[in-house]
Every structure is written in structure tokens, then in C-alpha cells.
Amino acid sequence: MKKYAVIVAGGSGKRMGNIIPKQFLLLKGKAVLWYTLDTFLRAYSDLKIILVLPAQHIQKGKAIIESFEVKDRINIITGGDTRFHSVQCGLKEIKEESVVFVHDAVRCLVSVPLIQRCYKNALEHGSAVPAVAATDSIRIVNHACHTVAKREDVRIIQTPQTFLSNIILPAFEQEYTDAFTDEATVVETYGTEIFLTEGEYDNIKITRPVDMMIAERILEERSALKQV
Ligand SMILES: Nc1ccn([C@@H]2O[C@H](COP(=O)(O)OP(=O)(O)OP(=O)(O)O)[C@@H](O)[C@H]2O)c(=O)n1
Numbered sequence: 061m062k063k064y065a066v067i068v069a070g071g072s073g074k075r076m077g078n079i080i081p082k083q084f085l086l087l088k089g090k091a092v093l094w095y096t097l098d099t100f101l102r103a104y105s106d107l108k109i110i111l112v113l114p115a116q117h118i119q120k121g122k123a124i125i126e127s128f129e130v131k132d133r134i135n136i137i138t139g140g141d142t143r144f145h146s147v148q149c150g151l152k153e154i155k156e157e158s159v160v161f162v163h164d165a166v167r168c169l170v171s172v173p174l175i176q177r178c179y180k181n182a183l184e185h186g187s188a189v190p191a192v193a194a195t196d197s198i199r200i201v202n203h204a205c206h207t208v209a210k211r212e213d214v215r216i217i218q219t220p221q222t223f224l225s226n227i228i229l230p231a232f233e234q235e236y237t238d239a240f241t242d243e244a245t246v247v248e249t250y251g252t253e254i255f256l257t258e259g260e261y262d263n264i265k266i267t268r269p270v271d272m273m274i275a276e277r278i279l280e281e282r283s284a285l286k287q288v
Pocket residue numbers: 068069070071072073074075076081083112139140141142143144146147164165166167265266267
């Protein structure tokens with residue numbers, strides 16, 4: 061089956077508080093976005109990437125993809141005002157039956173095995189959304205009241221959220237609501253059940269400055285392991 065990865069890098073990174081959006085910040089000398097692209101390119105040699113960038117940072121993205129020998133597998137497009145709209149812009153480029161990965165550019169520690177598991181599960185179940193069990197206690201807050209949630213019932217949702225194209229493409233023709241925080245919510249609202257697959261604790265979303273430190277440490281561990 062044909063494979064497309066829509067890598068969304070169209071955000072401005074307000075919570076990171078840096079003038080440069082976090083997807084372009086450097087980890088061990090390479091941009092956060094570089095690691096994400098590299099892992100997807102290595103996962104499948106026939107996978108094509110649709111890279112969604114902010115209009116004002118297209119040149120930065122072009123400079124990053126120049127370092128890949130297989131840069132012809134990456135197509136750059138401009139994103140929208142919200143993550144949903146950036147994903148929607150990316151999906152418009154897909155014209156053939158395929159398996160579609162949607163991934164946050166800032167989840168730069170995604171692994172090849174996770175991408176491949178999502179692909180296999182999506183082929184079998186129509187979708188594959190990576191999730192990990194919560195490791196903190198969880199409370200539901202409603203104004204001044206709060207109640208404890210059963211931790212065993214909670215999952216933390218990650219990307220790459222992966223779908224057969226005939227499931228995700230029509231779902232993204234719906235009108236946007238702010239309940240659409242990821243692809244799973246969009247597809248579910250359209251009426252299709254989601255299949256959860258095991259995610260990875262390393263697959264963090266770089267959101268705040270501390271996440272850059274954690275990511276750098278994990279990359280160091282990974283390169284030390286490679287040298288053994
Ligand atoms: N209009 C947007 C907003 C977000 N994203 C992408 O969606 C992913 C996850 O979003 P998030 O972590 O919220 O990124 P930002 O929107 O950049 O961060 P913040 O909410 O702190 O501003 C990121 O790779 C981000 O670049 C996007 O492509 N287009």
C-alpha cells in the first residue's frame with residue numbers, strides 16, 4: 061500500500077517561549093524537525109512526506125531538507141491557523157489510496173518500530189493511534205469541584221496517528237470545532253471507531269523548555285547505545 065506521512069510543523073511554539081518555533085531549535089546540532097524527517101524516511105523507503113510549515117519559515121524548512129539525499133520524497137506546503145487546519149492542508153495533497161500517518165514534527169524521538177506498528181495496525185483495523193498508560197494520578201476538574209479518575213482507565217495519546225486514506229480524508233472535510241485536538245477526535249466525530257496501539261514513553265512532544273533537555277538526554281543515550 062502507498063504511504064504518506066503528513067508531518068505538521070506549522071506551529072509557532074508559544075509555550076516554548078522562543079522567538080524561533082521549537083521545530084527549528086537544535087538538539088545535538090540538528091533541528092528537532094530533522095530527527096522526525098530522518099526517522100520517517102528510514103521507516104519505509106517508499107514513504108512520501110508532506111511537510112507542513114509556517115508561511116514565514118518555508119526557507120528554514122527547505123534548508124533542513126537539503127541535508128537529505130532523498131529530499132525528492134519530501135513535499136513542502138504551507139500550514140493553517142490551527143493544527144487541524146495544517147493537517148487539512150497536508151491531506152489535500154493526497155490523491156491516491158494509501159496509509160496516511162499524521163505526526164507532530166515536534167515528536168522528534170518517534171521510532172521506526174512505532175511507525176511500522178502503526179502501519180500494520182492501520183492496515184488491519186483501519187486506524188492506529190498510539191497511546192501509553194498514565195503514570196501520574198489523574199483528577200477531573202469541573203469549576204471548583206474535582207474527582208479522582210481511575211488511572212487504569214486513562215491513556216495518553218501520541219502521534220503518528222495512522223489511517224487508511226478512505227477513513228481520514230472524508231473526516232477532514234468536516235467543519236472545525238475546538239474539540240478537534242488530534243486526528244482521532246476528528247475521525248471519531250465523523251463516526252468511525254479508533255484502534256489504539258501501544259505508544260512509547262520516549263515519544264514525547266516537545267512543548268516546554270524542559271522537554272528539550274529530556275530529548276537531548278534521550279538522544280545521547282541512543283547514540284551511546286549505538287556505539288556499544
Ligand atoms: N497551526 C499549527 C499549530 C501546530 N502545528 C504543529 O502541530 C504540532 C503539535 O502542536 P503544538 O505542540 O501545540 O505546537 P505549537 O502550536 O507550535 O505550540 P504552542 O501551542 O505552544 O504554540 C507541532 O509540530 C506544530 O508545529 C501546525 O502544524 N500548525
